[in-house]
Amino acid sequence: MSIPQPISNLTQAFERTGLSPKNNNTVSTSPTASYFEQHRLAGGRRAKTLKPFSTGDVKILLLENVNQTALDIFGQQGYQVEFLKTSLPEEELIEKIKDVHAIGIRSKTRLTANVLKHAKNLVVIGCFCIGTNQVDLEYAAKNGIAVFNSPFSNSRSVAELTIAEIIALSRELGDRNMELHNGTWNKKSARCWEVRGKTLGIVGYGHIGSQLSVLAESLGMNVLYYDTLMIMSLGNSKQVGSLQELLNSSDFVTLHVPETAETKQMISTPQLAEMRDGAYLINNSRGTVVDLPALIEALRIGKLAGACIDVYPKEPRANGPYFNGHELLPFIDELKTLKNVILTPHIGGSTEEAQSAIGIEVGTVLTKYLNEGASIGAVNFPEVSLRALDLDQENACRILYIHQNVPGVLKTVNQILSDYNIEKQFSDSRGDIAYLMADVSGVNSDDIKNLSAELEATAFNISTRLLY
Ligand SMILES: NC(=O)C1=CN([C@@H]2O[C@H](COP(=O)(O)OP(=O)(O)OC[C@H]3O[C@@H](n4cnc5c(N)ncnc54)[C@H](O)[C@@H]3O)[C@@H](O)[C@H]2O)C=CC1
Ligand SMILES: O=C(O)CCC(=O)C(=O)O
Numbered sequence: 001m002s003i004p005q006p007i008s009n010l011t012q013a014f015e016r017t018g019l020s021p022k023n024n025n026t027v028s029t030s031p032t033a034s035y036f037e038q039h040r041l042a043g044g045r046r047a048k049t050l051k052p053f054s055t056g057d058v059k060i061l062l063l064e065n066v067n068q069t070a071l072d073i074f075g076q077q078g079y080q081v082e083f084l085k086t087s088l089p090e091e092e093l094i095e096k097i098k099d100v101h102a103i104g105i106r107s108k109t110r111l112t113a114n115v116l117k118h119a120k121n122l123v124v125i126g127c128f129c130i131g132t133n134q135v136d137l138e139y140a141a142k143n144g145i146a147v148f149n150s151p152f153s154n155s156r157s158v159a160e161l162t163i164a165e166i167i168a169l170s171r172e173l174g175d176r177n178m179e180l181h182n183g184t185w186n187k188k189s190a191r192c193w194e195v196r197g198k199t200l201g202i203v204g205y206g207h208i209g210s211q212l213s214v215l216a217e218s219l220g221m222n223v224l225y226y227d228t229l230m231i232m233s234l235g236n237s238k239q240v241g242s243l244q245e246l247l248n249s250s251d252f253v254t255l256h257v258p259e260t261a262e263t264k265q266m267i268s269t270p271q272l273a274e275m276r277d278g279a280y281l282i283n284n285s286r287g288t289v290v291d292l293p294a295l296i297e298a299l300r301i302g303k304l305a306g307a308c309i310d311v312y313p314k315e316p317r318a319n320g321p322y323f324n325g326h327e328l329l330p331f332i333d334e335l336k337t338l339k340n341v342i343l344t345p346h347i348g349g350s351t352e353e354a355q356s357a358i359g360i361e362v363g364t365v366l367t368k369y370l371n372e373g374a375s376i377g378a379v380n381f382p383e384v385s386l387r388a389l390d391l392d393q394e395n396a397c398r399i400l401y402i403h404q405n406v407p408g409v410l411k412t413v414n415q416i417l418s419d420y421n422i423e424k425q426f427s428d429s430r431g432d433i434a435y436l437m438a439d440v441s442g443v444n445s446d447d448i449k450n451l452s453a454e455l456e457a458t459a460f461n462i463s464t465r466l467l468y
Contacts, residue, residue, distance in 0.1 A: 047390070058079040058080065059100045059121075060074055060104065061100045062104040063105050064108055066083070066106065067359030069356050070128065070359035073364060073367055077367055077370075085318070086318035087108040090114070100121065100122060102124045102366055104125075104362065104366070105134070106127070106129045111140070112139075116139055122145050123370065124146045124148065125140060125148070126148050129349060130150060130154060130207075133260075137380035138380070140380055141380040143462065144463030146375050148362060150361045154350075154354035154357075157353065157354040158256070158348040159211040161344075162208075165342060169306040169307075170193045195221055196221070197221070198251040198252065199252070200216045200251070201226070201249065201253045202237075203226050203246065204226075204257035206231075209227070214235060217234075224240050224245075225239055249276075251280070252280045253281050255282065255290070257286075258285070259289065264289070266289055267281065267291065269297070272304070273298075278304070280307060281308075282309075283308070283310065288313055292309075292313065306341060308341075309341070309342075310347060312328050316328065319345075371467075381430060382428035382429050382434060386398070389423075397466050398437065399438045400467070401435070402436075404434070409436075409458075410427065416454045416455060417440060420442050
């Protein structure tokens with residue numbers, strides 16, 4: 001596995017290749033030839049390599065041990081990458097985010113409005129995971145920062161872990177393992193079951209829930225699911241009309257919903273009371289979805305026969321002991337005293353396959369956004385893309401204009417562009433934000449500077465980038 005180059009080495013490498021930054025405060029959007037080797041246009045035409053309007057280099061901060069595959073992609077672009085294995089405390093994050101153009105995180109780094117307001121050069125955020133609840137998506141959009149995630153690259157890993165946990169709970173594997181590690185032989189079958197013929201209740205039948213449904217049926221389980229949307233049942237699974245119906249009818253309940261206001265503590269004392277006596281609960285979604293003290297009580301009184309928990313209301317920033325007053329401690333201390341409780345450190349999506357696929361997926365979309373402006377797949381932003389300019393298109397530039405979604409913008413923009421030939425143009429909006437991409441020909445470098453200045457000066461401007 002190659003180790004990311006320190007920034008100083010990268011700078012030297014840029015100097016050798018003549019791509020050295022002259023001004024570190026501006027965004028370079030200069031992809032390397034290798035990127036465009038992979039991006040040929042249909043019909044054998046070659047995509048034109050868009051060069052930066054402003055000189056400088058893209059600086060990317062990657063936190064939380066993002067996979068090597070992403071580092072390789074950014075490395076090929078010649079971006080300056082700073083890579084850290086952990087997330088950062090807020091003050092350090094604010095310091096580091098000040099001058100980066102892109103940031104890559106996983107589930108722990110909180111990109112709040114307070115952090116993002118310091119990110120003056122930030123163009124794009126990559127969540128190298130499914131969940132995006134850790135980012136203030138609205139604040140980011142209003143400030144012209146697109147956010148991308150990886151919607152399904154780790155879904156299978158979570159589904160497989162859940163299958164393993166269903167069997168582990170049913171056979172009390174965690175306890176038998178601990179006992180033998182601690183010197184006790186305890187061969188027992190009482191209250192240990194096969195999973196065949198049991199009912200699995202899935203809350204949230206999205207990418208993970210539906211994949212899990214197929215795997216569970218292959219083990220001979222009956223599958224029920226509850227979702228706020230009407231979703232096609234896979235195999236013999238059945239959608240139920242209410243959470244209560246699912247809780248009443250399931251031997252295992254597993255949660256696969258996102259963190260939202262509606263899912264906060266959706267499993268608390270009343271819902272636990274609705275579960276079957278001796279049922280099991282699995283939470284591999286988000287820590288806020290389950291009321292942990294209520295779960296602890298349900299386990300303590302024997303209402304539930306066991307639980308698996310992968311996610312917690314507040315999780316440690318880095319690997320290692322979480323003691324020293326961490327919020328997790330009181331919960332874990334109580335959970336440790338209970339039978340048949342399996343605790344994992346948020347590893348649902350942590351497999352080599354998932355992390356490598358996520359690195360490639362998010363690395364690629366961030367690169368496309370930085371280099372071409374394509375926002376397809378953004379979770380907080382209008383989704384816009386244009387086919388590339390042809391290699392032989394001289395004197396052309398691409399305008400990326402993020403603006404407030406108010407009447408009169410296009411009139412103003414088209415007025416500014418009216419002296420040039422607009423090759424193609426596309427615009428879309430999402431809530432208060434709109435994004436216009438236009439390829440304009442017949443422009444020289446002075447025209448490009450003027451266009452940029454005029455667009456930035458419009459009253460609706462949030463962010464303007466020009467690529468040529
Ligand atoms: N433990 C881990 O390492 C991982 C955890 N996750 C968590 O799992 C969650 C689910 O992931 P996916 O299946 O990919 O998401 P998804 O978006 O494909 O599916 C979520 C489903 O939940 C449903 N839903 C939303 N609110 C609901 C509610 N109040 N009641 C019932 N259903 C509701 C949605 O309609 C959707 O069908 C993620 O948002 C993430 O927080 C994801 C990956 C790894
Ligand atoms: O692997 C991670 O860091 C987070 C996984 C997760 O929870 C997600 O993908 O939403």
